[in-house]
Amino acid sequence: MADKPAATAATQEGQARAKMGAVKMDDIARMAGVSKSTVSRALSGSPLVNEETRARIQALVESHSYRVDTRAQGLRKGHTHTIAVVIPLLHEHDQPISDPFFLELLGHIADAVADHGYDLLLSKIGPGRTDGMADLVDTGRVDGLIAIGQSTAHLGLERLAARGMPLVVWGAQLPEQHYVTVGSDNRAGAERAVAHLIAQERRRIVFLGQRTVPEIRLRHEGYVAALAAAGIEPDPALDVPTRFASAAALTAMRSLICGGASFDAVFACSDVIAISAIRALQDQGLKVPEDVAVVGYDDIQMAAFYNPALTTVRQDTATGGRLLVDLLFAQIAGRTARSVMLPTELVVRASSGAALSGTTTPGSR
Amino acid sequence: MADKPAATAATQEGQARAKMGAVKMDDIARMAGVSKSTVSRALSGSPLVNEETRARIQALVESHSYRVDTRAQGLRKGHTHTIAVVIPLLHEHDQPISDPFFLELLGHIADAVADHGYDLLLSKIGPGRTDGMADLVDTGRVDGLIAIGQSTAHLGLERLAARGMPLVVWGAQLPEQHYVTVGSDNRAGAERAVAHLIAQERRRIVFLGQRTVPEIRLRHEGYVAALAAAGIEPDPALDVPTRFASAAALTAMRSLICGGASFDAVFACSDVIAISAIRALQDQGLKVPEDVAVVGYDDIQMAAFYNPALTTVRQDTATGGRLLVDLLFAQIAGRTARSVMLPTELVVRASSGAALSGTTTPGSR
DNA sequence: GTGAAAGCGCTAACAA
DNA sequence: TTGTTAGCGCTTTCAC
Secondary structure, rough: OOOHHHHHHHHHHHHHHOOOOOOOOOHHHHHHOOHHHHHHHHHHOOOOOOHHHHHHHHHHHOOOOOOHHHHHOOOOOOOOEEEEEEOOOOOOEEEEEEOOHHHHHHHHHHHHEEEEOOOOEEEOOOOOOOOHHHHHHHHOOOEEEEEEEEOOOHHHHHHHHHOOOEEEEEEEOOOOOOOOOOOHEEEEEHHHHHHHHHHHOOOOEEOOOOOOOOHHHHHHHHHHHHHHHHOOOOOOOHHOOOOOHHHHHHHHHHHHHHHHOOEEEEEEOOHHHHHHHHHHHHHHOOOOOOOOEEEEOOOOOOHHHHOOOOEEEEHHHHHHHHHHHHHHHHHOOOOOOOOOOOOOOOOHHHHHOOHOOOOOOOOOO | OHHHHHHHHHHHHHHHOOOOOOOOHHHHHHHOOOOHHHHHHHHHHOOOOOHHHHHHHHHHHHOOOOOOOHHHHHHOOOOEEEEEEEEOOEEOOOOOOOOOHHHHHHHHHHHHHHHHHEEEEEEOOOOHHHHHHHHHHHHOOEEEEEOOOOOOOOHHHHHHHHOOEEEEEEEOOOOOOOEEEEEEHHHHHHHHHHHHHHOOOOOEEEEEEOOOOOOHHHHHHHHHHHHHHHHOOOOHEEEOOOOOOOOHHHHHHHHHHOOOOOOEEEEOOHHHHHHHHHHHHOOOOOOOOOOOEEEEEEEHHHHHHHOOOOOOEOOOOHHHHHHHHHHHHHHHHOOOOOOOOEEOOEEHHHEEEOHHOOOOOOOOO
């Protein structure tokens, strides 16, 4: 009977361990014959703790695979060690839009955040709901926010920034704007793309994108500027709004064609839109780039693999993602951060027709 | 001078508010003239609190836009209200692979998680590092894990499951496996796809995918089964391993072609791979589907927009994502969950050549 | 170099 | 119906 309590205890201990995370700092302290404080110091690399003691503690920690509870740690230290990424339009009409551009950017953000030793909370709150974004930090869930795309939330974002909330947004730099943004030079990128089309002897160029989005509005300005430089007046009939989803772009393009509009080129505001547009064109028996030249935007990985390969404006997601994160951490650290506009690069491939009069990839018609 | 302290206080209060989340439950309690506990009860909808009191508290909460600190709440209640999604290969050689299939699934998972009122932590720890996955819950950061793809981590996942960690993985259901999975019927899906190819009079069918991944191994079994049913013996020369990245698939396909292999169809293990393969084929002057029929896997949104439109095996990410989450919550709630294998559907489009002898989309060559 | 004690902001017995 | 009292697991003065 003397054994019974021991056995029971063992069992309980076993159950406790099975039920996870059961061993806590106090337990380690007891086993090491020191106090909780010493363990805490040892684990945080304090120089005040005896080397021998530290080693003993370390060993215990390893053998019991103890991990400090970051939740409790954060509560005490006043931070969360996690930042939130808010993606707009992760769903549109309950459907994922799944634009590869987002994943690429997200991937780089995830990398950078991990490099800082932080966790990443992914939120599907659209930027339209800035109150939800505020909640994320007000409820102590994250230390700062990255919003991908400002969409229609400009005012809400201004409000958050005014409240002193650490926040960086991927998007356009608007005049009089107080939150910090990272984004490509939309105006210049679009202008260069359209100028390239014009250089291919195209004059009636469709603008495919929704100007309610700030970035798209800037691209439209670039489009107009390029036309103006060539003495072409923009035709309102060729201004075709569309959302970023493939289906929407397909529909928009289709109705343009069936409406009998005449055009010889398309500037699409994303590669996904461009691809859908090409599909629509080919479905109607039009050849790309012979009949209609097409330029996209983003340079998603698939752009090079599409058929025809897509001429497009590259957005550098690698440095963009890293910048987003660095600027956010600067704010969290109390430093001031300034918006950055990334340069943009035109990648010429087959879809714009330029390759026809020059180096053509064998077999790429 | 009587005003001075007041002014200072106001400023300090202002600063405090600006510095965020400054107002806490105690403050609300004091203002409402009740105790912290009453506020807590009121906010959690306890029926024990007086309606009039609750209203008063509610008003204070609104006007001060107070939000309970979920981190402290979680510490006390013993949960985190967040679950982690671990994505394999979010980066490969430091490059995002950005397979749209992942984003689609992730989007649906995000939806389902949000419906449960939970947050979603995105981790780039590959499934190879199951210790890192364990840390996520051991350090109290999340209540459970969803791994997308088991990849090479089968044993590690088994260990986690054995430890009683709430865990669901998207992938193949392996024999003798103890963790719960959700995935499509890879074997049947592949078999149907290959049978379809055979029905188009194709006999020399390339298998494009890496069999070290469990799901792919099952698809290969389906491939072999379909061939066997038609009395065709699999040719090792047509078994072409490739990773999921576009570039890798392109290279693999190219070297197959240049190696002089003879084949009339390709079964690709993902749509991204299929698209890259088609690019490689066309670059070499081969026509799809006339010379080579191609079938993909996943049915990503772009599949329908590719040129030629892709015949593919659809994986239902919507119900898959929801199932993943539901099964995880079942485990967290202490219920037992059983693995689910989703049925699979062959979506026939132009790339497999079937449309040639029937309804062809106009202009789709 | 180490320990005791006081919280971080919240919830949950237990009283009243 | 409400208040009081303990903590959740950790860090950090302040003593020794």
